[in-house]
Amino acid sequence: MTTSRPVKTLPQRAGLGLKPEHYKTILSDRPDVGFFEVHAENYMGAGGPPHRYLEEIAALYPLSLHGVGLSIGAARGLDKAHLARLRQLIDRYRPQSFSEHLAWSTHETGFLNDLLPVPYTEETLARVVAHVDETQQTLGRPLLLENPSTYVLFADSTIDEVDFMATIAQRTGCGLLLDVNNVMVSAVNHRLDPFAYIDRFPVELVGEIHLAGYDETTDAAGDRLLIDAHGTSVRNDVIELYRYTLARSGPLPTLIEWDNDVPDFATLNAEAARADAMLSAAALQHAKGRAA
Amino acid sequence: MITGFAESQDAFAAALLHADQPLPPGITTARGMADAARFAVYRNNVFVGLTGALAQRFVVTEQLVGTDFFAGMARAYAQDHKPRSPLIIDYGDDFPDFVAAFPPAGGLPYLPDLARIEVAWTQAYHAADAVPLDLAALAEVSPEILPDLRLVAHPSVRLIRSDFPVGSIWNAHQQDEVMPVSDWYGQAVLVLRPHMDVDVCILPPQDAVFAAFLLNGASLGEAAQAAFAAAPEFDFGAALLGLVNLGAFCAFHPDKGSNP
Incomplete structure (x- = not known):
């Protein structure tokens, strides 16, 4: 499929995940937030307050639609009914961005409700490329594909994750969503250098960055095991990796993901303000770089 | 087309859903060996996600039986009832029927109908x-x-x-x-x-x-x-x-x- 590269229409600002407990605060206070992101599956009911609030908020802020259930990394075919629901949402809300994960979650036993890992081989690459093609054709627009956080490796894998993602983008015309927290989680879990991962990542294809907080434990061998938890503020090492990323990429739309133990809106907004300050600094640095 | 990829996902899914099963073949770590604690993160995510969705929906049911009892009942349900679609907002529509047939809850005969109110509440919330x-x-x-x-x-x-x-x-x-x-x-x-x-x-x-x-x-x-x-x-x-x-x-x- 030959689609053009995604137009980066989300602003180069920090955005927040939209949570029902904050609907009213957002509408009454109109906070200065760059954009809001919603999980598509939470807005697949027929009607009711979720749609009512999303319509009002999407009229005021740029919107990012983020799927968590398409299962692009599934070995078997995509769920056509789910694709149709996504198309309906996109037609209704015209979001500035649509993204999904390099992961699988649907199986014949049912929906497994987690983002499960995919081995990186020529066979899986062909399958994921076919699924991204099908998705983009059905939705009539390019998607951003997000790098996963993983806890295990596959002995069968023959392709490096960055190469795997870059090849998908090259073959399908999709853009990439760079989750910097996922980079840190996977790098620590698999004893890789997260900065080297960023060095090799095709940042020119990135349409959005995700930041989140991880939890930490140890595995059976006693090694550090980071868990992508989305229940705290962004950890300091991820902030440093984000700064490093921005120095390479320049400012990019950046989402703060905080989905569990959701705090009050002011706390979330403070996380966004921190990212916004870093984005401004990165913009200045890039402007100087161009002027020099 | 069923391929090696599909078979490996079948094995992964089977090991994910049944804690008594061995780890799926082919998973490893940077140390070069399978690690049960790592695979357990996925198992845990699946069940914590599903039972958490039930706890969010069946708030009064949980208050009536207590968090520990509810967690056990939700886990038993989730073991055999996976969501049929990625729409977690629908998950648990038949949880009241499960509660009605769950022997440890037999002492609370009103519990299934109370849970039916909570099913109806979410359905009404998302209805056209x-x-x-x-x-x-x-x-x-x-x-x-x-x-x-x-x-x-x-x-x-x-x-x-x-x-x-x-x-x-x-x-x-x-x-x-x-x-x-x-x-x-x-x-x-x-x-x-x-x-x-x-x-x-x-x-x-x-x-x-x-x-x-x-x-x-x-x-x-x-x-x-x-x-x-x-x-x-x-x-x-x-x-x-x-x-x-x-x-x-x-x-x-x-x-x-x-x-x-």
């Missing part, structure tokens, strides 16, 4: 929007065709008829301080969302049969006849007014016998 039927429109219908009228249920409406006071129990748990329910009798509970807020309404006992018939598509005449037979004190005018005022309907069909 519709403007409730205006009483004035109904008042214009000439009395002689009234018995043949069929009312269209509002898309959000659900009726739970219970042998237990589940509406009162649910109401009691909406307050900070839960007071015991004193009147122990069966209740018919109407759950609906005529506008933005979900309402949970206990119907007058003599209106239960009338409401049930109307929501099943019976004509006003048929529903009234059944209601009188069940409860001689049934008051047609009051019952109809009550249901219309709650917002239980969104339209009516005057045509005889046709019920789309």
Whole structure:
């Protein structure tokens, strides 16, 4: 499929995940937030307050639609009914961005409700490329594909994750969503250098960055095991990796993901303000770089 | 096409769902060996995600049995009931049936119907929007065709008829301080969302049969006849007014016998 590269229409600002407990605060206070992101599956009911609030908020802020259930990394075919629901949402809300994960979650036993890992081989690459093609054709627009956080490796894998993602983008015309927290989680879990991962990542294809907080434990061998938890503020090492990323990429739309133990809106907004300050600094640095 | 990729996902899924199964073949770590603690993160994510979704939906059910009991019951349900689609907002629609057949909960016979209120609540919340039927429109219908009228249920409406006071129990748990329910009798509970807020309404006992018939598509005449037979004190005018005022309907069909 030959689609053009995604137009980066989300602003180069920090955005927040939209949570029902904050609907009213957002509408009454109109906070200065760059954009809001919603999980598509939470807005697949027929009607009711979720749609009512999303319509009002999407009229005021740029919107990012983020799927968590398409299962692009599934070995078997995509769920056509789910694709149709996504198309309906996109037609209704015209979001500035649509993204999904390099992961699988649907199986014949049912929906497994987690983002499960995919081995990186020529066979899986062909399958994921076919699924991204099908998705983009059905939705009539390019998607951003997000790098996963993983806890295990596959002995069968023959392709490096960055190469795997870059090849998908090259073959399908999709853009990439760079989750910097996922980079840190996977790098620590698999004893890789997260900065080297960023060095090799095709940042020119990135349409959005995700930041989140991880939890930490140890595995059976006693090694550090980071868990992508989305229940705290962004950890300091991820902030440093984000700064490093921005120095390479320049400012990019950046989402703060905080989905569990959701705090009050002011706390979330403070996380966004921190990212916004870093984005401004990165913009200045890039402007100087161009002027020099 | 079933390939090595599909087979490896089958093995991964099987090991994910059954903690007694060995780790799936082919998974490893940077140390070059499979690690049970790492695979357990995925197992845990699946079950914590599903049982968490149930706890979020069945708030009063959880309060009634306590968090530990609920966690065990939810885990038992999740073991054999995976969501049929990625729409977690629908997950647990048949949880009340599971609760009814879950032997450890047998001592709380009202629990399944209470859980049915909570299923209905979420369904009403996400149901299609519709403007409730205006009483004035109904008042214009000439009395002689009234018995043949069929009312269209509002898309959000659900009726739970219970042998237990589940509406009162649910109401009691909406307050900070839960007071015991004193009147122990069966209740018919109407759950609906005529506008933005979900309402949970206990119907007058003599209106239960009338409401049930109307929501099943019976004509006003048929529903009234059944209601009188069940409860001689049934008051047609009051019952109809009550249901219309709650917002239980969104339209009516005057045509005889046709019920789309």
